Amino acid sequence: MGAVVALDALFNGGRVWKGRPAAPPASLHPTGLAALDAVLPSGGWPASALSEILMAKDGVGELQLVLPTLARLSAAGERIVLVAPPYTPYPHAWQNAGVDVRQLSVVQAEERDVLWAVEQCLRSGSCGAVLCWPHKADDRALRRLQVAAETGQTLAFAWRALSEAINPSPAALRLAVEARPAQVRVLKCRGGLAHPAPIALAGH
Amino acid sequence: MRWVCIVFPQLALDGVQRLHPEPDAPLALLAGTPQRRVLQTVNAAARALGLRPGQSLTAAHALVKTFASAEYDPVQIERWQQFLAAWAYRFSSQVSVYYPRALLFEIESSLGLFGPWPLFEARLRKELTELGFRHRIVAAPNPAAARVLANLYDGLAVADDAALQQALAPLPIDRAGLEPQAATALSRMGLRTLAHVQALPRHTLARRFDVGLLQHLDALSGQRPLALDFYQPPDRFDVRIELNFDVHSHQALLFPLRRLTADLSAFLCGRDSGVQRFDLHLEHAQAADSVIKVGLLSAEREPGMLFELARGRLEQVQVSAPVRGLRLLAEDLPVFVPQRQDLFDERPQQTLPWEQLRERLRARLGDDAVQGLRFHADHRPECAWQAAADPRACQGLNKVQRPGWLLPQPSPLAEQGVHILMGPERIESGWWDGADIRRDYYLVQTRTGQRGWAFRNVGQSDGLWLQGWFA
Numbered sequence: 004m005g006a007v008v009a010l011d012a013l014f015n016g017g018r019v020w021k022g023r024p025a026a027p028p029a030s031l032h033p034t035g036l037a038a039l040d041a042v043l044p045s046g047g048w049p050a051s052a053l054s055e056i057l058m059a060k061d062g063v064g065e066l067q068l069v070l071p072t073l074a075r076l077s078a079a080g081e082r083i084v085l086v087a088p089p090y091t092p093y094p095h096a097w098q099n100a101g102v103d104v105r106q107l108s109v110v111q112a113e114e115r116d117v118l119w120a121v122e123q124c125l126r127s128g129s130c131g132a133v134l135c136w137p138h139k140a141d142d143r144a145l146r147r148l149q150v151a152a153e154t155g156q157t158l159a160f161a162w163r164a165l166s167e168a169i170n171p172s173p174a175a176l177r178l179a180v181e182a183r184p185a186q187v188r189v190l191k192c193r194g195g196l197a198h199p200a201p202i203a204l205a206g207h
Numbered sequence: 208m209r210w211v212c213i214v215f216p217q218l219a220l221d222g223v224q225r226l227h228p229e230p231d232a233p234l235a236l237l238a239g240t241p242q243r244r245v246l247q248t249v250n251a252a253a254r255a256l257g258l259r260p261g262q263s264l265t266a267a268h269a270l271v272k273t274f275a276s277a278e279y280d281p282v283q284i285e286r287w288q289q290f291l292a293a294w295a296y297r298f299s300s301q302v303s304v305y306y307p308r309a310l311l312f313e314i315e316s317s318l319g320l321f322g323p324w325p326l327f328e329a330r331l332r333k334e335l336t337e338l339g340f341r342h343r344i345v346a347a348p349n350p351a352a353a354r355v356l357a358n359l360y361d362g363l364a365v366a367d368d369a370a371l372q373q374a375l376a377p378l379p380i381d382r383a384g385l386e387p388q389a390a391t392a393l394s395r396m397g398l399r400t401l402a403h404v405q406a407l408p409r410h411t412l413a414r415r416f417d418v419g420l421l422q423h424l425d426a427l428s429g430q431r432p433l434a435l436d437f438y439q440p441p442d443r444f445d446v447r448i449e450l451n452f453d454v455h456s457h458q459a460l461l462f463p464l465r466r467l468t469a470d471l472s473a474f475l476c477g478r479d480s481g482v483q484r485f486d487l488h489l490e491h492a493q494a495a496d497s498v499i500k501v502g503l504l505s506a507e508r509e510p511g512m513l514f515e516l517a518r519g520r521l522e523q524v525q526v527s528a529p530v531r532g533l534r535l536l537a538e539d540l541p542v543f544v545p546q547r548q549d550l551f552d553e554r555p556q557q558t559l560p561w562e563q564l565r566e567r568l569r570a571r572l573g574d575d576a577v578q579g580l581r582f583h584a585d586h587r588p589e590c591a592w593q594a595a596a597d598p599r600a601c602q603g604l605n606k607v608q609r610p611g612w613l614l615p616q617p618s619p620l621a622e623q624g625v626h627i628l629m630g631p632e633r634i635e636s637g638w639w640d641g642a643d644i645r646r647d648y649y650l651v652q653t654r655t656g657q658r659g660w661a662f663r664n665v666g667q668s669d670g671l672w673l674q675g676w677f678a
Binding site: 059060061062063064065066067070082088089090091092093094095096097098099100103104105107108109110111112113116119120123124126127128129130155181182183184185 | 558559560561563564565567568571572573575576577578579580581582583588591592594596597598600604606607609610611612613614615655656657658659675676677678
């Protein structure tokens with residue numbers, strides 16, 4: 004406890020919750036879902052941080068959440084890296100969602116190398132967003148990814164099973180995507196209280 | 208001040224020592240016939256133990272039990288001089304290896320680029336120290352004077368001819384680069400310094416001595432230019448390090464590997480080229496070499512990166528026999544195109560360029576691990592994508608509903624509880640290449656709320672096949 008920390012730094016970092024919170028700096032990356040942006044403290048994906056998306060099954064709209072962000076990043080010439088995606092991205096669909104597929108890079112990695120590859124990509128700072136699907140990531144592994152995302156100032160997205168929701172996570176934002184009814188719940192968001200009511204997902 | 212002479216007083220020793228992980232261990236270089244081995248050179252640690260050049264090997268072993276030894280190899284010295292010339296080639300186009308164990312190069316035309324001489328000299332010293340060579344540096348108006356002054360001085364910079372005359376005058380006769388016979392004769396005549404010799408009438412010198420003496424004196428004062436052959440860098444890089452012990456693990460190879468890649472980088476900087484492919488040969492005593500090929504997607508020359516890539520490949524190799532030598536061979540040296548960087552980049556300073564990140568990933572995960580993605584104009588979903596980067600922007604595509612994820616293989620879908628939201632959409636194509644399909648595609652929703660893309664083969668009753676997820 005010897006270190007002296009400026010109060011401003013503590014408050015702006017979002018680590019201390021104040022009763023009457025000042026709005027944290029607005030995010031540069033709105034999710035594309037206006038209702039979701041409205042309940043997130045930064046108004047979008049937390050910058051330079053890991054965001055976790057938990058889903059019960061594939062095909063419940065978990066990708067829809069990030070495609071507008073990826074489209075914006077790729078239009079700005081940023082590189083988007085998919086580390087060991089569970090399926091092949093269909094270029095037609097991604098292109099129709101506005102993503103410039105030339106900016107996509109797919110990294111194929113074995114199970115044990117996935118986290119290493121993700122950390123390298125995040126730490127390098129040369130990617131706009133890094134997408135990963137870790138299967139056996141514990142609290143420590145996720146914290147490494149979170150720190151790497153901060154170091155490289157890169158957006159990190161991790162898709163995991165909904166059953167992980169009971170485990171704590173160092174991610175700055177945790178969303179749960181539910182299929183029936185199609186909705187998103189905010190489980191955790193840094194810098195504010197999680198909004199209790201679910202938000203309907205359009206198109207699902 | 209036009210010429211720089213760099214003298215390497217211990218080139219043979221440095222050449223051996225820089226490849227040793229522990230430079231402070233006692234080391235002696237051996238020469239002589241197999242019957243009578245003699246210590247040719249010893250380093251400081253060995254000297255402290257009492258070893259002296261000229262001692263026989265048996266006498267040395269009687270004094271000290273353990274010291275490392277290596278062969279004193281004139282060919283190897285020549286090779287190091289060539290390597291240093293390649294290094295110096297980046298600073299000047301006129302590099303000469305006219306004198307043994309020394310480099311001469313012209314610098315006046317380079318000073319505009321490399322800054323004033325003190326800065327330039329500091330840079331030379333820093334790079335030579337990193338490469339592991341002890342050195343003395345002297346700058347003078349002509350090459351012969353620079354070489355002679357480097358016998359006595361280190362860090363001397365002589366600006367013009369008048370100052371040169373003052374610097375040369377007090378040089379002792381035996382250090383002035385004269386022929387040994389001429390130097391002996393002059394000192395027996397009672398002449399001690401170069402100034403005494405220069406004061407003598409020329410015709411008496413011409414009568415008493417060989418023509419070489421006057422030529423040398425004129426070359427020193429700059430009245431007679433020295434004819435120098437200039438160095439041309441070779442088109443390939445080939446350096447090998449012999450390990451004088453058997454190496455069983457890759458850990459012990461990392462130090463020589465770091466040296467080799469740093470040397471390669473210095474060589475490439477001198478040529479202003481990069482390297483795209485190089486081979487690492489692991490030499491064995493009995494078997495043929497194991498060759499590790501390191502390939503990059505674009506030409507690079509950053510030493511840390513080259514080392515890390517080579518290390519990544521090396522760590523994955525299993526060899527059958529212990530390694531006795533390491534050799535790095537680079538044949539293909541394309542032009543190096545520096546990376547374009549934004550002036551106002553808001554990213555942090557320690558950012559790693561994407562090209563380097565890609566090479567790092569490929570080195571560990573395999574050559575095909577990092578791929579792009581492109582759209583291929585085909586109606587069949589299996590053929591609608593390719594794992595390659597597309598140089599051109601994708602044309603506007605029709606806005607049909609396609610799933611974001613494509614399954615590697617279509618999988619059967621139980622029809623119970625599946626709700627069809629849209630369809631059918633007939634896709635019938637591929638009669639020309641044997642992968643003919645006739646399918647009716649549906650957008651379906653399963654009982655658990657997942658939205659998928661499934662098809663039914665036309666004319667067959669094998670049920671629904673799931674091919675993608677609308678994620």
